[in-house]
């Protein structure tokens with residue numbers, strides 16, 4: 024990995040690679056999409072399982088991460104296509120490549136360790152402007168949300184996206200602080216919430232607050248709902264969809280989507296067959312080697328063979 028891209032930033036270690044490969048890659052000659060290619064960790068691993076005929080399309084909203092991925096993927100030449108796009112734009116990408124159906128699709132949600140080390144406001148441990156956008160060319164920044172949302176909306180964001188227990192108190196404290204001066208940096212946000220967080224586990228409280236704001240900034244939960252539905256429509260018969268989530272809000276959406284696609288209300292089966300009846304968690308060895316994997320939850324499903332695909 025080139026130092027020019029990483030500097031002293033943390034490299035990202037892909038999560039549950041062995042489990043993802045065994046659930047996702049069933050046809051080595053197929054076309055696969057990594058909807059959240061990031062720094063290319065899973066992308067490289069998937070390509071390593073494919074034949075020379077197999078192809079991989081990688082998407083990510085973050086162009087800095089794709090620069091890292093691009094370096095790693097050079098050896099695969101024309102078998103890999105990277106796009107700096109939201110995964111909801113998958114139909115446009117497939118049309119551009121004249122691809123009609125897919126053997127498998129991977130979503131590895133959230134953000135990478137690499138992004139945590141960028142000066143874009145994702146981490147409470149890095150002094151940086153409060154931006155938090157995956158795509159810094161568009162959308163609303165964290166500072167705009169923190170300074171312009173009313174107290175009720177802020178509390179809702181903290182509660183729903185971060186499971187912040189004392190969300191009302193944290194929201195009130197943010198509103199009080201911004202009266203003096205609009206919040207503009209991560210350090211400023213930490214100061215604004217400091218007296219509301221538990222002294223026992225301050226890092227965990229700060230991580231939840233930052234996670235909640237990031238999810239609101241990027242509209243992440245709506246994107247997941249839409250992205251899963253879009254990707255499923257392109258799966259060939261027997262094609263696989265694998266999703267790794269990192270918190271209960273993400274996993275709930277994935278679980279509901281897969282279960283809903285696997286069974287109609289009358290009990291008859293629908294488009295997908297579940298491959299993971301229970302969520303898969305990383306092994307103890309993986310968590311010991313990569314503590315950031317500890318919250319990961321993997322679910323997978325397969326498009327039914329006998330369903331009519333237009």
Ligand SMILES: C[S@@+](CC[C@H](N)C(=O)[O-])C[C@H]1O[C@@H](n2cnc3c(N)ncnc32)[C@H](O)[C@@H]1O
Nearest residue numbers: 037059061062063064065083084085109110131
């Ligand atoms: C956990 S990281 C993926 C890491 C990657 N699997 C690897 O091994 O390097 C999640 C990635 O999803 C990207 N992302 C989040 N929402 C997205 C969206 N709607 N469309 C495309 N990429 C998205 C983030 O920018 C981030 O790079």
